[in-house]
Amino acid sequence: MTKARGMRGKITIVGAGQAGLSLGIGLRRFGFDVTIVSDRTPDEIGTGHVMSSQCMFDTAQGFERALGINFWDRECPLIEGMRFSVFLEGFSDSPVNAWSASFERPARSVDQRLKMPRWMEEFERLGGELSIETATIESLERYARSSDLVIVAAGKGAITQLFETDFGRSPFQTPQRSLAMFYVDGLRRPSGDSHIEFSLIPGFGEYLTYPALTIDGECDIMLFEAVPGGPMDRWSQRKAPREMLSDAVSFLADHLPHEARRAAGISLVDDKAVLAGAVTPRVRNPIATLPSGAEVLGMADAIVVNDPLSAQGANNANKCADVYLQAIVRHDGAFDRRFMTRAFEEFWKIGGPATDFTNQLLGPALPHTSQLHLAAAKYGEIAARFAHCMDDPADALDWILDPIGAHRYIQRVTARHSQLVA
Ligand SMILES: Cc1cc2nc3c(=O)[nH]c(=O)nc-3n(C[C@H](O)[C@H](O)[C@H](O)COP(=O)(O)OP(=O)(O)OC[C@H]3O[C@@H](n4cnc5c(N)ncnc54)[C@H](O)[C@@H]3O)c2cc1C
Structure with a gap:
């Protein structure tokens, strides 16, 4: 027509x-x-x-x-920034690299x-x-x-x-992660702030948490992004929601103990607050x-x-x-x-x-992205730009997605900072 x-x-x-x-x-x-x-x-x-x-x-x-x-801007907890931490298996007490940055304006999850x-x-x-x-x-x-x-x-x-x-x-042509997600009450927020806590264990996968608004009010979301077949991938078998949550907590106790401490008193917000699958x-x-x-x-x-x-x-x-x-x-x-x-x-x-x-x-770390994350730990402006790319991924084109651009960018920021110090 x-x-x-x-x-x-x-x-x-x-x-x-x-x-x-x-x-x-x-x-x-x-x-x-x-x-x-x-x-x-x-x-x-x-x-x-x-x-x-x-x-x-x-x-x-x-x-x-x-x-x-x-409609939920007032009630929904603010997600004010992002903390990115890399942990190596066997050295799980403190990250080998970490940066954090605030978003220019807060994120929200309803x-x-x-x-x-x-x-x-x-x-x-x-x-x-x-x-x-x-x-x-x-x-x-x-x-x-x-x-x-x-x-x-x-x-x-x-x-x-x-x-x-x-x-x-x-x-x-196949899923690159096996997923499990939980909406929970009682997850402690580190230092009282509300960031996306993004923990990466190379070869295992990623674990993310952040606050959200659910049907009965505020909660926190735990998202496990497991490399298929790896140690974090406990989600392929169908299990009862509470059994899945206790599997998740036992993974944290074994591999991210500080995250297990945050999760000491958690419970699901309701019996439909679990999702497992793959995309x-x-x-x-x-x-x-x-x-x-x-x-x-x-x-x-x-x-x-x-x-x-x-x-x-x-x-x-x-x-x-x-x-x-x-x-x-x-x-x-x-x-x-x-x-x-x-x-x-x-x-x-x-x-x-x-x-x-x-x-x-989703792929293995590339040399230039590893260098960018190391540089982000040193220079706040690089961390801030990583955080900005969550809102505007097109800004990743000439550095995160471009190895030569990445090196030039690191050199530029480093040179500027050394001039400031001199
Ligand atoms: C575990 C998980 C975590 C995620 N986290 C984030 C995040 O933090 N941030 C983010 O931006 N995105 C996230 N996403 C992705 C995000 O949820 C989706 O990309 C988004 O909801 C897609 O919106 P959509 O409208 O295209 O599809 P949907 O929101 O899926 O809506 C599609 C609708 O179509 C209906 N439908 C399907 N087939 C038919 C049919 N034949 N006839 C009529 N209706 C039909 C469905 O029931 C559904 O209601 C996440 C996804 C998953 C699985």
Whole structure:
């Protein structure tokens, strides 16, 4: 169907997650006729399992502020910075290298079980239509017949297999980490501040904690990112939630004893506050063609899935929604392949560096990244720039993602500091 010039169109979005809902609410604010198709009711999402650790940095939060859907800013604990520590097996008492830095503006993590049902309500309050249905290819055909544009924001749902893998942009064919996540009460925060505590044990994996807002108030999230088959990988077998938590604590006692002390009095916030699994990082072609020849546009995790290690997915979801919203609002004419390609390529300017940044973190340490981390321990401005890249991974392009740029950068900072000392 083609939109008449100057008219607001009819848009159907599949998936009521971070991307689909923020885009849908944005489109309603601009007067579009929007339907969001969700395979779960708000109640099912709210009473279901935790889905993410959803640490969101300032740029992504800015999109929610602009839409007026940052409902939890006051209650949600602030994540004010990041502490990065490397531990070697057998020397677990103190890190062999560590740096910390504050974020320019705080990050926040709001349990998606709290956020999505509230956003579904807001979307309907703004006049959007919420349809509870598991979308299939047949239903996509139906939406395509009645809409000017169909967007698939179905996260890791099976329907996204409709989008072909872009192997040139997908270096991994299997998960690079085995994950376990817990929302807990009682985790002590080091020195009372609220940072992302990022502990890396080469060959084992990474362990991250940070504060969050869950259904009953403040909590802390523990995320284990285990190298598959390694000593941290205790998550492959299905176990009861409390058994998984005690496995996690016993891993900490054996390998990160100071973290075990922080976790001495923890308990799960509820019996759905555990998630175990694995993600295969993958980039898909953004446009899928239905059997009828109609084309649909993918967004966020439906087409660009990164491992959660770098905390980019929910941030990317908002950034993609922001880019697509602007592209749709500015566009005059049919939402054709040309429009879809342009909208995605605009997002890829942001999503591409986030993907490269994440994929680099998943691999073994590279000489230039090790040197950068050592330099960050010495020079606060390098640590601060690492922290800044969490919000803006495109800033990683000319140093973290560029070995020559990294050496030049270290030399520049070192020279400046030695001039200051002289
Ligand atoms: C353990 C873990 C920790 C993470 N931590 C972070 C972090 O700290 N920071 C960060 O930025 N990101 C993080 N992420 C990633 C982040 O959660 C996702 O990238 C983000 O939620 C993706 O948003 P989305 O809207 O694309 O997909 P989703 O939020 O997954 O939403 C997709 C929705 O579509 C629905 N759906 C699926 N199939 C269908 C269908 N056929 N019909 C209708 N509806 C359908 C689903 O039920 C779901 O509600 C983490 C992920 C995991 C697994």
